Amino acid sequence: MDLGLENTHVLVTGASGGIGLETVKLYLSLGANVTAHYNSNSEPIQTLKVSFPALQCAQADLSSESAVKSMFDALSETPFGPVVVIVVNHGIWASQDVPIVDMTIEQWNHTMSANLTSSFLVCREFLRHLRAATESVKDRAAVVLIGSTSGKYGEANHADYAISKSAMMYGLTTTLKSEIVKIAPRGRVNCIAPGWVPTPMVQEALNDPAVSGPILAATPLKKFATPLDIANQIAVLSSSMISGHVTGQVVFVEGGCVGDHTLVI
Template sequence: MELGLRGVHVLVTGASGGIGLETTRVYLALGANLTAHYNTQDATLKPLLAEYPDRVQAIQANLANESQVIDLLSNAASQGNFGPVQIAVVNHGIWPQADEPVADMSLERWNNTIAANLTSSFLVIREYLRGLKNATPQQKEKAAVVMVGSTAGKFGEAGHADYAVTKSGMMYGLTMSLKNEIVKIAPKGRVNTVAPGWVGTPMAVEALKDPNVSYRALATTPLKKIATPTDVANQIALLSSNLISGHVTGQVVMVEGGMEGRLLNRPEDLA
């Protein structure tokens, strides 16, 4: 299907792994020009840089650092002759592995997660919108933001309230506010969020080898399967396409196989 993304400049944050890497591949296959952001490792991006030398550039930045975010968006527009970023895919983020209830969580962890996930998303979108102000009317026609939330933002996640709060903030407060602001800059600009559940990234696949983890992940999911990175990447591309989704804005699209909630109690918990 033609999505009208050929030659469109797309920024994907967190592009070096999991959902971000597959999203980068999908956009390149659709003919877009890509700025692939990474934080520390770019090895996974090198094959794409070799395959699409004229259509993808990789730029490093710590997105919790304001000056580095400013430089990222400025360099994305000036390098590679891509022009200003037209579509921003806000995909980066961290998930602290340790289970820490709020009663035991340190302020340091809380602040670090908020900065890495939510404040960084604010900075990326702010600089994207500032760059969009200088775009031509034709470039603004393709304007869109797609954020990557999580089922944790809808259902919460015990032991990871810091992470859940950042995703809720993106999925609801930020999405619903930005949809009303972007049109002041680009009249057809849109803002949406995809919210995956479990996705078969290498780290998740390892965790799901534990049958207890796998059972709890799928117990309320009617499709009885784990999403692939491509499942999520395809939804991102569809939502960003003004040709396909031009009248869709302010939406949170759950990509979780119909998940109804979290399984809280096992049989032994109810004995």
């Protein structure tokens, strides 16, 4: 199926691995021009870049206001032209279990900055550049944020992560969908909320049967999603041709799994 994304400039944040890297590969296969963002590890992107001239890299600490502004300013000057679609995929998840009663303010602030404030900065800068874009760009403008099932159900011992995702899903997404149309009347904002996906960030946790067992037992499809499962939904939501009347939605990709199963571990 043609998603109408050929030659569309797509920015994917947190593209060094897992869902981000798989999303980059999918967009490239669909003919898009892709900017793959990274903070510290560019090796997987550089390896991919050898085979794909329609791929470029961008380094930035997205929790820095000046770094986000500089990144978008630089991207607007590249041959790919202005960014049309952004996939806000970056984020951190602390592998150590820390209940709220023991959580430090340093951990809380670090997670909020890395996951939520950075997403606000990326979306804000995208909108600011969108103001000066052509009508053709504005008509196809789309934001896809990556939330989490923990943003709906919570996650015991990982409140900082769950709350950062909840704010993204139910505050940022739903507000942005009402504001983007003031700049781009056809602009859309949606969110994908994956369940557990075996990525480098959480693979160690999922290797523990005490973690993976209860999750799979409560998942009707009896399997974890792959990064490509998530990437496919991202691409569909970003397509104005296929999803042009879909905005403000949180789409769960979790195999039917419901609830915070860390509670029963």
